Amino acid sequence: MYREILKTAGFQVKPVWLQSSIIVICLSGWLSAANAESTAVSVTGDTVAALSSVVPKSVGPDTKPKAAEKKASGATASLSVAHGRVGSLQPGAQKQAVSPPSPQRQKFIGVASAIIRALGEKVSGPFKRIAGVKVHLKKSCFLIGSIVLVLITLRFYQNYRERGRFMTTTRLSIMDKEIQRACRYIEAHYDDPALDLQGICSALVTGGAFLEALFIKELGLTVDDFITQVRINRAKIALRKNPGLPVDVLARSVGFGDSEVFMKRFADITGIDCQSYRKALAHDNDAAA
Amino acid sequence: MPRLRTMIPWGLYAALLPAMPAYGIEATTPSFSSRLPIVDTLDVFLQAVPVGSMIGSTTKRGGFIENVISLSVEVSDQHGFGRQHLSLEEVRRYDTTGALCEARQKMHSAAGITTWRLDIDTSGTWLISVTTAGVTTSRPVKPVPEKITTMASLYEGLFLNTLQCGTSWTDTSIELTSGESIISETRCVEMPSERNGDCWVFDCSNSLLQRRELWKVDRQGATVYRDMYPYAGRKKGTAHRGAASDTGAAVSLFEMMKVKKSRAVRPGRERIAISFDNNQPVDQSVAAFFRKRGTKFILNQLPDRCRQTPDTLPVELQHACLAATPTLQTTHPKIRLLADSLHGESISVCELIGRYNRYVYTALQKRSSPTFSSALETLEAGYGDCGEHAVLLAALLRASGIPARVVMGIIYSVEGEGYFYHAWVMAYAGQWIFADPSHDCFPAYKDRIPLIIDDDGTKMMGLAKIIGRIQLHYVDK
Numbered sequence: 202m203y204r205e206i207l208k209t210a211g212f213q214v215k216p217v218w219l220q221s222s223i224i225v226i227c228l229s230g231w232l233s234a235a236n237a238e239s240t241a242v243s244v245t246g247d248t249v250a251a252l253s254s255v256v257p258k259s260v261g262p263d264t265k266p267k268a269a270e271k272k273a274s275g276a277t278a279s280l281s282v283a284h285g286r287v288g289s290l291q292p293g294a295q296k297q298a299v300s301p302p303s304p305q306r307q308k309f310i311g312v313a314s315a316i317i318r319a320l321g322e323k324v325s326g327p328f329k330r331i332a333g334v335k336v337h338l339k340k341s342c343f344l345i346g347s348i349v350l351v352l353i354t355l356r357f358y359q360n361y362r363e364r365g366r367f368m369t370t371t372r373l374s375i376m377d378k379e380i381q382r383a384c385r386y387i388e389a390h391y392d393d394p395a396l397d398l399q400g401i402c403s404a405l406v407t408g409g410a411f412l413e414a415l416f417i418k419e420l421g422l423t424v425d426d427f428i429t430q431v432r433i434n435r436a437k438i439a440l441r442k443n444p445g446l447p448v449d450v451l452a453r454s455v456g457f458g459d460s461e462v463f464m465k466r467f468a469d470i471t472g473i474d475c476q477s478y479r480k481a482l483a484h485d486n487d488a489a490a
Numbered sequence: 491m492p493r494l495r496t497m498i499p500w501g502l503y504a505a506l507l508p509a510m511p512a513y514g515i516e517a518t519t520p521s522f523s524s525r526l527p528i529v530d531t532l533d534v535f536l537q538a539v540p541v542g543s544m545i546g547s548t549t550k551r552g553g554f555i556e557n558v559i560s561l562s563v564e565v566s567d568q569h570g571f572g573r574q575h576l577s578l579e580e581v582r583r584y585d586t587t588g589a590l591c592e593a594r595q596k597m598h599s600a601a602g603i604t605t606w607r608l609d610i611d612t613s614g615t616w617l618i619s620v621t622t623a624g625v626t627t628s629r630p631v632k633p634v635p636e637k638i639t640t641m642a643s644l645y646e647g648l649f650l651n652t653l654q655c656g657t658s659w660t661d662t663s664i665e666l667t668s669g670e671s672i673i674s675e676t677r678c679v680e681m682p683s684e685r686n687g688d689c690w691v692f693d694c695s696n697s698l699l700q701r702r703e704l705w706k707v708d709r710q711g712a713t714v715y716r717d718m719y720p721y722a723g724r725k726k727g728t729a730h731r732g733a734a735s736d737t738g739a740a741v742s743l744f745e746m747m748k749v750k751k752s753r754a755v756r757p758g759r760e761r762i763a764i765s766f767d768n769n770q771p772v773d774q775s776v777a778a779f780f781r782k783r784g785t786k787f788i789l790n791q792l793p794d795r796c797r798q799t800p801d802t803l804p805v806e807l808q809h810a811c812l813a814a815t816p817t818l819q820t821t822h823p824k825i826r827l828l829a830d831s832l833h834g835e836s837i838s839v840c841e842l843i844g845r846y847n848r849y850v851y852t853a854l855q856k857r858s859s860p861t862f863s864s865a866l867e868t869l870e871a872g873y874g875d876c877g878e879h880a881v882l883l884a885a886l887l888r889a890s891g892i893p894a895r896v897v898m899g900i901i902y903s904v905e906g907e908g909y910f911y912h913a914w915v916m917a918y919a920g921q922w923i924f925a926d927p928s929h930d931c932f933p934a935y936k937d938r939i940p941l942i943i944d945d946d947g948t949k950m951m952g953l954a955k956i957i958g959r960i961q962l963h964y965v966d967k
Contacts, residue, residue, distance in 0.1 A: 377729060378728070378729075404685075405685075406680065406685065406686040406687070406689070406691055406704070406706060407704070407715060408703075408704050408715065408717045408722050410717070410719075410722070411535065411538060411717065411722040414535075414537040414538035414539075415538035417537075417538070418537065418538045418539060419538075
């Protein structure tokens with residue numbers, strides 16, 4: 202189901218993202234489950250009213266700044282409401298709410314229920330009288346909210362990935378062993394102008410078509426594209442160290458035989474041409490000095 | 491009491507079988523023989539996505555050596571309708587001298603089971619029988635000197651660590667669907683070392699695929715990696731953990747095989763030319779449709795209108811194009827009856843082809859079927875993909891005296907942005923004219939490139955030489 206939702210939202214779905222995002226949601230739900238046990242129950246119709254009496258005590262004038270601070274934790278709790286505690290609509294759940302929470306919890310519950318109430322009033326105003334519907338609306342509200350959160354996180358992650366640092370240690374560790382070896386080999390031999398798929402395959406003793414397909418599947422790049430990415434990244438690092446490096450020396454040092462090809466690839470991948478990048482770096486260095 | 495008489499000796503015989511050694515093999519390759527069974531369990535990948543598994547085993551069974559390969563894959567079908575499960579089981583049995591004495595191949599798919607069986611009788615006649623949907627047809631084939639001794643000597647050297655780099659083995663084996671012999675060469679290219687993960691590395695190629703394929707075997711004789719175009723096999727469990735959760739349902743074999751082209755040819759202004767990455771010529775059966783220019787083969791203009799012209803077809807070819815084959819049962823009463831009922835009176839050949847074409851298009855349900863069926867089966871099942879449509883039309887045409895052949899080739903799809911593998915029919919009305927019953931298209935002269943002509947389902951393997959190697963060019967007139 203997630204795949205479809207993400208696909209309609211225009212994301213290129215990768216199983217790794219899915220897994221990690223689901224793990225994050227589950228973890229946050231699980232971690233805050235202890236805190237949220239009573240808040241979760243508070244969502245059921247009658248108990249909202251019962252808990253609302255606690256609110257004036259805890260959200261006093263002196264605790265207001267703290268309430269703002271706690272908003273963030275309230276959001277995590279609400280996440281757990283949506284994901285971890287969907288089953289709380291059972292009649293038995295109301296009994297749990299009757300047992301008085303500890304003073305520390307009360308404060309927390311107060312803030313959380315205030316947020317919940319605020320949300321509830323905004324969204325489910327017309328359905329106030331029908332407790333069941335009200336609860337459903339809130340739940341769906343949280344669910345949609347959390348999905349949006351996940352989408353934002355994914356989008357952020359995607360942007361982050363696209364900005365160049367595509368090869369992190371964590372990423373490498375979850376990849377297929379074959380592709381790990383190939384990536385390491387490329388990282389080690391990027392300065393060889395003759396580096397290509399054929400060479401990598403004969404060095405690693407593996408099938409060419411298979412390796413190429415593996416790269417496209419795992420990284421979304423062909424082997425040649427990946428090699429170019431690595432080379433340009435290396436060029437950027439070299440430039441950061443020494444902004445005055447001549448282009449042809451730089452191009453040769455990262456495995457480009459032709460400096461014009463290098464300039465073109467650099468502009469393609471980084472979005473700005475090599476000279477501008479160099480100037481921007483020099484400017485930054487001056488500013489730092 | 492015939493039943494009793496046969497039962498007792500057979501029971502005894504069966505009980506004794508495991509104890510009988512394969513003498514010839516035992517004597518020549520004792521190390522190989524003592525290590526049997528050798529079992530390979532592989533994960534199968536298509537475009538690096540795990541799609542299934544394969545088990546290959548060589549065992550000693552009752553004085554014979556039995557080589558079993560069972561492959562099971564699941565891929566999405568050509569129209570993206572869902573998963574297609576395909577499984578293939580091949581058993582080859584070798585006698586005490588290491589020579590092939592029996593072989594069978596079974597293909598299971600959503601459409602049913604097809605079995606090929608090779609029997610060698612005492613007089614040395616080789617017979618291949620094909621069973622599709624309960625109907626068996628047999629034909630004699632030329633004997634092929636297939637032996638297991640090469641494989642045995644390879645493993646022998648591997649186990650004893652006596653293999654040398656550059657040693658090569660040439661092997662002949664029989665391809666069961668066509669009955670043709672395949673010559674394969676295996677060459678040892680690397681000794682075990684740290685670089686290759688302590689594996690023996692072999693370079694394999696065969697006359698059917700004409701591709702160089704890599705094969706990595708560890709010191710125990712278990713395959714670690716093997717190219718099996720279009721698949722790749724890796725030792726079970728060596729892929730990363732994410733692999734198990736992926737399924738091959740998203741991978742389409744047809745999508746993978748397509749020849750990418752962003753637009754169709756502009757008729758009247760351009761011509762289609764094909765070439766192959768290994769510069770091989772086009773198949774002999776379709777050579778008349780092309781003319782050669784350098785390494786390219788330019789497709790001739792196909793007739794866009796059916797006009798009956800005087801018959802110029804050579805007599806032998808005419809006979810061949812009217813005969814009944816295992817897949818085109820033109821003499822079967824059902825086919826005859828249908829052909830006659832559609833025939834009508836005083837109708838021209840062109841009109842008749844069009845009428846049959848329309849009939850097949852409307853009568854059959856469009857559903858994919860991974861095995862190839864015969865005309866009779868298609869008529870009974872009432873459904874099929876391009877292959878079934880073509881087979882039925884060709885059988886109907888032949889039954890009413892019009893020479894017809896089944897053409898396999900590629901067709902342009904606008905949505906797919908490329909050329910996809912397809913089958914249709916060519917019928918003779920003074921000249922060869924294409925009719926495409928799965929698209930209700932007659933004459934079909936646009937966007938189709940014939941690659942092979944296959945009247946009896948035996949030339950299918952000819953496509954293996956072509957798939958993945960074909961390059962298309964649009965040439966200005």
